[in-house]
Amino acid sequence: MKAPPWLLPAKPVRLLILFSLLLAVVGLDKVRRWWSPTHTLDTTHYHILSSAQSNQTAEIGAKMAALYSAYTELFSKLPTVSKPHAKLKLKLYRDQREFKRCNRVGWAEAYYRPPYCHAYFSAAEINPHHWMLHEGVHQLNHELAHLNLPTWADEGLSDYLGSSLLRDSRLEVGHTDRNSYPIWWLDELQLSGDLNRDLTNGTLIPLRAILTGRGGPSMNKHFNLYYLHWWSLTHMLFDGENGRYRDKVLPLLQEGATLQSFENHIGPVERVQAEWYQHLRQLQWDLFRIGSPASNHPGQGGANREPNKPAQKEPAPPRT
Numbered sequence: 498m499k500a501p502p503w504l505l506p507a508k509p510v511r512l513l514i515l516f517s518l519l520l521a522v523v524g525l526d527k528v529r530r531w532w533s534p535t536h537t538l539d540t541t542h543y544h545i546l547s548s549a550q551s552n553q554t555a556e557i558g559a560k561m562a563a564l565y566s567a568y569t570e571l572f573s574k575l576p577t578v579s580k581p582h583a584k585l586k587l588k589l590y591r592d593q594r595e596f597k598r599c600n601r602v603g604w605a606e607a608y609y610r611p612p613y614c615h616a617y618f619s620a621a622e623i624n625p626h627h628w629m630l631h632e633g634v635h636q637l638n639h640e641l642a643h644l645n646l647p648t649w650a651d652e653g654l655s656d657y658l659g660s661s662l663l664r665d666s667r668l669e670v671g672h673t674d675r676n677s678y679p680i681w682w683l684d685e686l687q688l689s690g691d692l693n694r695d696l697t698n699g700t701l702i703p704l705r706a707i708l709t710g711r712g713g714p715s716m717n718k719h720f721n722l723y724y725l726h727w728w729s730l731t732h733m734l735f736d737g738e739n740g741r742y743r744d745k746v747l748p749l750l751q752e753g754a755t756l757q758s759f760e761n762h763i764g765p766v767e768r769v770q771a772e773w774y775q776h777l778r779q780l781q782w783d784l785f786r787i788g789s790p791a792s793n794h795p796g797q798g799g800a801n802r803e804p805n806k807p808a809q810k811e812p813a814p815p816r817t
């Protein structure tokens with residue numbers, strides 16, 4: 498027969514109390530983070546759980562449809578892309594506050610954890626959908642294209658498509674929207690015009706470090722810088738150098754976008770690094786009129802060219 502709790506020695510009783518307190522804390526945290534959608538929306542390819550306003554959910558549904566069309570068009574040669582699949586799942590939160598309350602995410606403004614993309618409707622931003630679009634590309638890479646990519650390529654594709662301009666229900670792939678992450682940090686990049694100087698003083702991360710994920714500065718401390726590198730490199734592969742690399746992107750991705758496959762399909766790292774640097778300078782000029790146009794680089798045709806128009810910068814992840 499067990500002894501009643503008040504007869505237990507002091508230590509087990511204390512342990513029991515501590516354990517009960519821990520359970521209570523965990524339980525309270527679960528209650529605090531509980532999220533229940535107010536409605537759902539099914540589109541052709543997506544199932545959306547949402548606590549945003551119904552017109553906002555419909556807007557996200559339409560924009561994700563535009564992303565889906567752009568993605569399947571871009572990767573139409575990939576056999577997996579045209580295969581039937583289950584609906585892709587999204588969780589749309591009412592606002593940033595609700596998103597942060599319900600998810601343990603630190604500085605992140607959205608995330609993809611299979612099977613759901615999690616993002617909020619950012620009504621306070623000029624572009625309220627770019628967070629969801631970015632995560633939606635990760636989801637398409639994983640669930641539709643079944644690509645197994647290193648960070649630079651997975652994030653680069655998500656930035657490239659997620660930061661493209663959405664106009665008249667169409668995603669204009671490669672035409673960059675300044676009101677999206679990480680583009681709104683591009684004007685902070687202090688490029689001197691001298692590649693070697695910028696590599697030496699840490700303004701630029703070496704291409705080799707980007708491709709291998711090794712030898713660069715701390716990703717935790719410089720994540721905005723990394724995102725700018727991933728985005729601009731991907732932008733160059735699709736749209737730079739008069740489109741000479743565009744057809745090589747898919748084979749590169751299918752081979753896992755490793756350093757070796759990069760050199761096989763695109764070219765030697767040192768040569769491409771110099772081209773990429775010029776492309777980055779051109780993007781900075783096209784989008785923010787900063788620096789000077791790099792010679793012999795057409796930039797992103799049709800880009801938003803109004804000078805000195807401030808990019809929207811709130812809300813943004815912390816500055817590196």
Ligand SMILES: [Zn+2]
Nearest residue numbers: 631635652655
């Ligand atoms: Zn991402």
